[in-house]
Amino acid sequence: MFNLVSLIAGLLFGFGLALSGMVSPGKVIGFLDLTGNWDPSLAFVMGGGVLVTVISFRFLLKRSTPFFGGEFKLPTKKDLDKRLVIGAILFGLGWGLGGLCPGPALSSLAYGNMKIVVFVLSMIGGIIIAKLATGAFKKTG
Amino acid sequence: MENFTPISSLIGGIILGLSATLLLMAGRIAGISGILSSLIPPQPGDALWRVLFIAGLILGAAAYPLFGGDMSFVTLNPYLLPDSAHYVLLIVAGLLVGGGTYIGAGCTSGHGICGLGRLSLRSFSAVMIFMAVAVITVFVMRVLVGG
Numbered sequence: 325m326f327n328l329v330s331l332i333a334g335l336l337f338g339f340g341l342a343l344s345g346m347v348s349p350g351k352v353i354g355f356l357d358l359t360g361n362w363d364p365s366l367a368f369v370m371g372g373g374v375l376v377t378v379i380s381f382r383f384l385l386k387r388s389t390p391f392f393g394g395e396f397k398l399p400t401k402k403d404l405d406k407r408l409v410i411g412a413i414l415f416g417l418g419w420g421l422g423g424l425c426p427g428p429a430l431s432s433l434a435y436g437n438m439k440i441v442v443f444v445l446s447m448i449g450g451i452i453i454a455k456l457a458t459g460a461f462k463k464t465g
Numbered sequence: 466m467e468n469f470t471p472i473s474s475l476i477g478g479i480i481l482g483l484s485a486t487l488l489l490m491a492g493r494i495a496g497i498s499g500i501l502s503s504l505i506p507p508q509p510g511d512a513l514w515r516v517l518f519i520a521g522l523i524l525g526a527a528a529y530p531l532f533g534g535d536m537s538f539v540t541l542n543p544y545l546l547p548d549s550a551h552y553v554l555l556i557v558a559g560l561l562v563g564g565g566t567y568i569g570a571g572c573t574s575g576h577g578i579c580g581l582g583r584l585s586l587r588s589f590s591a592v593m594i595f596m597a598v599a600v601i602t603v604f605v606m607r608v609l610v611g612g
Contacts, residue, residue: 372482373479410568439555
């Protein structure tokens with residue numbers, strides 16, 4: 325059941341990213357290009373998404389267990405630490421350079437372009453380097 | 466503003482919110498960077514749902530043009546770089562996006578759509594930082610290479 329829910333959520337997410345325009349680095353860069361030919365469309369993507377979650381999450385998180393059973397796996401950290409700031413800076417740099425964030429990059433594998441494959445492999449490489457640098461592999465075995 | 470698509474972007478965003486809602490009904494946060502990074506390496510009993518979500522992402526994106534969605538707006542190389550330079554840029558960008566989202570524990574989906582929905586101060590701060598840095602990066606790239 326949980327796996328089926330995850331597949332359906334993924335299908336929705338991929339379709340939503342394509343419809344919203346997020347799969348186009350040109351559109352992402354156009355949104356970030358405040359001083360150029362600014363395209364505000366992607367503010368509507370984030371706005372639409374948060375509009376739904378800010379309402380639905382309130383109700384879902386009032387329960388002690390998830391609607392479909394099992395238990396919640398939620399982020400537990402509350403404080404702003406150096407890692408959050410450094411990570412967000414590095415991500416912002418990469419996002420501004422390539423116009424791709426993780427969701428649209430993985431989704432765009434659907435369109436069979438070698439440039440997307442190279443980006444996704446580099447992204448996986450970045451995760452591995454960061455895990456090595458922070459000693460994450462030792463912790464998880 | 467000739468490329469402005471408020472309606473499809475808003476509907477697309479609402480679908481992302483519904484997807485995140487569905488996944489939270491199963492107890493998980495729809496943070497794509499986290500779903501991917503926790504697969505490296507795969508952990509027993511915690512890998513299948515992640516693989517299925519990513520498979521769904523790809524199939525869902527593939528379905529859009531099959532259902533008549535217009536893909537002509539997609540531009541992969543907005544800075545109009547020569548192909549070889551664009552590959553180098555994508556490798557650098559990919560490393561930064563992968564490493565940055567792992568270290569910062571989230572991306573546009575986890576910190577953005579889900580974190581803001583949870584009213585998390587950490588996520589709000591992360592979104593402000595990566596948006597500001599991305600805006601500055603695009604500004605600098607426009608000055609350096611145009612496009």
